[in-house]
Amino acid sequence: MTPDPVPAVPTRVPVALEGRAYDILVGRGLLAGAGERLAALKARAAAVVSDDNVAPLHGDALLASLRGAGLRADLVTVPPGEGSKSWASLARVCDAILGHRIERGDLVVALGGGVVGDLAGFAAAIVRRGVRFVQIPTSLLAQVDSSVGGKTGINSAHGKNLVGAFHQPSLVLADTALLDTLPLREARAGYAEVVKYGLIDDEAFFGWCEAHWERVLGGGPERDQAVAQSCRAKAAVVVRDEREDGDRALLNLGHTFAHALERVTAYDSRRLVHGEAVAIGLALAFRFSTRLGLCPGQDARRVAAHLARAGLPTRLAEVPGGAGTPEALLDAMAQDKKVKDGQLTFILARGIGRSFIAPGIAAADVRAFLAEAFAETGDAGS
Amino acid sequence: MTPDPVPAVPTRVPVALEGRAYDILVGRGLLAGAGERLAALKARAAAVVSDDNVAPLHGDALLASLRGAGLRADLVTVPPGEGSKSWASLARVCDAILGHRIERGDLVVALGGGVVGDLAGFAAAIVRRGVRFVQIPTSLLAQVDSSVGGKTGINSAHGKNLVGAFHQPSLVLADTALLDTLPLREARAGYAEVVKYGLIDDEAFFGWCEAHWERVLGGGPERDQAVAQSCRAKAAVVVRDEREDGDRALLNLGHTFAHALERVTAYDSRRLVHGEAVAIGLALAFRFSTRLGLCPGQDARRVAAHLARAGLPTRLAEVPGGAGTPEALLDAMAQDKKVKDGQLTFILARGIGRSFIAPGIAAADVRAFLAEAFAETGDAGS
Ligand SMILES: NC(=O)c1ccc[n+]([C@@H]2O[C@H](COP(=O)([O-])OP(=O)(O)OC[C@H]3O[C@@H](n4cnc5c(N)ncnc54)[C@H](O)[C@@H]3O)[C@@H](O)[C@H]2O)c1
Ligand SMILES: NC(=O)c1ccc[n+]([C@@H]2O[C@H](COP(=O)([O-])OP(=O)(O)OC[C@H]3O[C@@H](n4cnc5c(N)ncnc54)[C@H](O)[C@@H]3O)[C@@H](O)[C@H]2O)c1
Ligand SMILES: [Zn+2]
Ligand SMILES: [Zn+2]
Numbered sequence: 106m107t108p109d110p111v112p113a114v115p116t117r118v119p120v121a122l123e124g125r126a127y128d129i130l131v132g133r134g135l136l137a138g139a140g141e142r143l144a145a146l147k148a149r150a151a152a153v154v155s156d157d158n159v160a161p162l163h164g165d166a167l168l169a170s171l172r173g174a175g176l177r178a179d180l181v182t183v184p185p186g187e188g189s190k191s192w193a194s195l196a197r198v199c200d201a202i203l204g205h206r207i208e209r210g211d212l213v214v215a216l217g218g219g220v221v222g223d224l225a226g227f228a229a230a231i232v233r234r235g236v237r238f239v240q241i242p243t244s245l246l247a248q249v250d251s252s253v254g255g256k257t258g259i260n261s262a263h264g265k266n267l268v269g270a271f272h273q274p275s276l277v278l279a280d281t282a283l284l285d286t287l288p289l290r291e292a293r294a295g296y297a298e299v300v301k302y303g304l305i306d307d308e309a310f311f312g313w314c315e316a317h318w319e320r321v322l323g324g325g326p327e328r329d330q331a332v333a334q335s336c337r338a339k340a341a342v343v344v345r346d347e348r349e350d351g352d353r354a355l356l357n358l359g360h361t362f363a364h365a366l367e368r369v370t371a372y373d374s375r376r377l378v379h380g381e382a383v384a385i386g387l388a389l390a391f392r393f394s395t396r397l398g399l400c401p402g403q404d405a406r407r408v409a410a411h412l413a414r415a416g417l418p419t420r421l422a423e424v425p426g427g428a429g430t431p432e433a434l435l436d437a438m439a440q441d442k443k444v445k446d447g448q449l450t451f452i453l454a455r456g457i458g459r460s461f462i463a464p465g466i467a468a469a470d471v472r473a474f475l476a477e478a479f480a481e482t483g484d485a486g487s
Numbered sequence: 488m489t490p491d492p493v494p495a496v497p498t499r500v501p502v503a504l505e506g507r508a509y510d511i512l513v514g515r516g517l518l519a520g521a522g523e524r525l526a527a528l529k530a531r532a533a534a535v536v537s538d539d540n541v542a543p544l545h546g547d548a549l550l551a552s553l554r555g556a557g558l559r560a561d562l563v564t565v566p567p568g569e570g571s572k573s574w575a576s577l578a579r580v581c582d583a584i585l586g587h588r589i590e591r592g593d594l595v596v597a598l599g600g601g602v603v604g605d606l607a608g609f610a611a612a613i614v615r616r617g618v619r620f621v622q623i624p625t626s627l628l629a630q631v632d633s634s635v636g637g638k639t640g641i642n643s644a645h646g647k648n649l650v651g652a653f654h655q656p657s658l659v660l661a662d663t664a665l666l667d668t669l670p671l672r673e674a675r676a677g678y679a680e681v682v683k684y685g686l687i688d689d690e691a692f693f694g695w696c697e698a699h700w701e702r703v704l705g706g707g708p709e710r711d712q713a714v715a716q717s718c719r720a721k722a723a724v725v726v727r728d729e730r731e732d733g734d735r736a737l738l739n740l741g742h743t744f745a746h747a748l749e750r751v752t753a754y755d756s757r758r759l760v761h762g763e764a765v766a767i768g769l770a771l772a773f774r775f776s777t778r779l780g781l782c783p784g785q786d787a788r789r790v791a792a793h794l795a796r797a798g799l800p801t802r803l804a805e806v807p808g809g810a811g812t813p814e815a816l817l818d819a820m821a822q823d824k825k826v827k828d829g830q831l832t833f834i835l836a837r838g839i840g841r842s843f844i845a846p847g848i849a850a851a852d853v854r855a856f857l858a859e860a861f862a863e864t865g866d867a868g869s
Binding site for chain 1: 615643
């Protein structure tokens with residue numbers, strides 16, 4: 106394996122949104138310089154939002170860096186996990202931000218995984234009708250996906266992410282060294298989203314993943330490359346379609362299945378975390394595409410085989426405690442926002458790197474496919 | 488008095504915001520045609536948000552009109568009053584909107600005063616990261632002020648309107664006939680905001696108010712004119728400065744005092760409603776301007792005299808239960824968002840129709856002025 110030097114300059118991925126352009130910086134050790142970079146944004150104070158796992162690991166370093174650069178800095182934490190994307194946490198975080206006297210020119214800083222990023226970003230969007238915020242994503246999933254693109258929000262009793270705002274960060278600092286404390290299970294989950302970018306429209310990147318996944322999970326320089334490439338891929342889509350009126354929906358590849366699985370497992374991370382649900386969702390999306398006669402079976406098998414090799418689940422049978430029934434999953438999909446006139450919109454694929462938006466998929470076809478998927482017990486390559 | 492015919496066509500006040508231009512329609516009897524106008528916006532469903540005072544009076548007429556035009560329509564109500572601009576009401580309203588299966592193309596409709604408009608507008612801004620909404624303001628204050636301009640939000644423990652979003656409506660229907668059920672006290676409160684537009688930059692309109700206020704409060708055609716003129720005035724400011732980075736702050740004339748008064752009276756509408764606080768605030772802003780040597784004393788006396796004649800309070804002594812102490816009011820102002828580096832920003836005036844933004848007002852000057860204002864017991868013209 107090649108050594109893992111701290112690069113002199115981080116990789117810069119610009120997000121060229123008109124009027125709200127910002128940079129994603131990717132590299133080891135960025136946290137130590139966070140204070141200087143935030144001071145350059147001309148804020149006088151920062152409210153750092155984190156969770157009770159991440160704050161003890163990296164909170165002090167961030168606060169020290171911010172204070173060292175002359176910023177007033179305070180911390181508010183929420184319990185780890187999806188349960189914190191709730192009304193109660195939102196109210197508490199907004200009140201804490203206001204209590205820390207964050208004004209229009211100041212900053213909210215999200216230090217954590219996707220949960221913290223979504224929650225803190227939403228709080229920043231609505232406190233004083235919008236204050237600026239900076240993402241310091243600490244999970245692989247957050248570095249390659251949730252911290253980019255400005256979607257923020259919480260969950261409602263009616264489903265995931267149903268309440269929120271589009272609010273672009275002013276800066277994203279993806280310090281890959283922070284990933285060294287991430288549990289392997291979470292790293293794998295984030296890796297599912299990395300693979301997704303290859304599957305959407307970049308077969309070469311998927312091939313690169315097949316060749317380098319061990320070093321990505323192992324924390325080699327390939328991990329930095331994977332993060333930067335994923336950010337580039339997501340940024341390109343977001344710039345084309347910020348509000349998801351069109352193309353951006355491709356980023357939902359695998360997610361109609363994934364969200365339904367998260368729903369039937371009650372968002373219980375002991376059973377399934379988001380990235381694991383996405384891994385199963387990606388495998389199912391390709392198999393469903395094959396079943397509809399759209400995609401060569403060997404592509405679907407190649408997708409499932411790679412995810413499985415990386416330690417990710419790819420079949421309904423692998424959901425601890427079971428994935429419910431075809432009807433329950435279909436119901437859960439119907440609650441999702443990608444439903445129109447009783448028909449379902451899926452992201453399907455004509456092959457690896459050849460995804461497309463498929464509206465008007467009949468519920469009957471989904472039901473039949475799910476029945477099959479529940480029945481099979483073979484291995485991932487089946 | 489001139490008769491009050493239903494005009495064949497309502498008065499149209501365009502709000503020329505780029506990309507989000509919309510119309511305010513002002514006239515008697517617009518509610519009956521609401522269904523048709525909303526159907527023209529191509530929504531399939533509408534969630535109507537109202538309060539428990541307004542819904543029994545006008546809710547059925549609106550639902551009938553919507554359903555008559557082929558829209559699916561459902562109602563959710565909150566208790567009347569400022570207390571409903573809360574996290575709890577927001578969560579409940581968002582959940583209800585989602586429960587009524589409002590999707591991206593559908594509509595949230597606010598039928599009520601400023602409280603309902605601010606709450607429903609905010610809910611619309613964040614449900615599914617933004618659905619369209621229509622304002623049907625039913626209080627004079629809402630028709631002349633809060634329904635125009637896209638500011639939405641709720642209150643926090645740290646102060647009024649500290650959590651919210653800019654979310655422009657797709658249409659505002661100001662049916663002035665709905666004001667016929669409004670209690671006189673609320674009509675007067677709304678009238679304070681009408682007067683405000685004259686005071687900001689339109690001395691002629693203030694003169695018109697002095698001549699016609701009885702017919703405005705009495706529900707004559709002058710009321711329609713006052714509503715339309717107020718909407719025009721506010722729309723002009725909003726189009727110049729949607730996000731309140733500059734000029735829009737002029738709309739806060741009287742409001743630094745007003746918000747502090749609302750705070751020290753614990754937002755208790757039995758003691759003070761917003762427009763009453765604004766009336767006192769307007770009078771104080773002019774007297775403070777006079778005290779600072781900026782504004783002729785006779786202008787300040789003319790302002791207070793007119794508001795008093797219209798039945799509005801203009802002095803701290805008129806606050807039921809008292810307005811606290813100078814220090815308590817100053818504290819309440821310091822919590823307000825118009826504070827920077829310990830100094831206060833006020834909207835002051837060089838005369839009627841000659842308001843301006845005055846940053847850097849020393850707390851000592853405010854304190855001294857308030858001490859005086861607390862001491863005096865004379866009548867409004869003093
Ligand atoms: N906004 C978007 O565009 C978007 C995109 C994808 C996913 N998401 C959201 O992101 C969330 C999932 O994100 P996630 O997987 O990061 O979940 P998460 O935030 O719950 O983090 C996963 C776990 O890892 C822990 N953790 C994070 N960083 C760590 C570190 N450096 N060291 C040790 N532990 C660490 C967390 O405390 C948590 O227990 C979901 O809510 C999903 O809806 C949002
Ligand atoms: N968004 C903005 O730009 C903006 C501007 C100004 C004020 N506001 C907000 O508006 C709110 C005040 O608005 P408001 O004065 O309309 O208060 P409100 O909504 O509480 O209405 C006042 C009272 O009148 C009742 N009512 C309303 N219409 C009625 C009708 N037609 N018949 C009988 N009763 C009726 C209500 O039930 C309530 O009891 C405050 O929360 C203030 O912060 C917002
Ligand atoms: Zn995802
Ligand atoms: Zn007001």
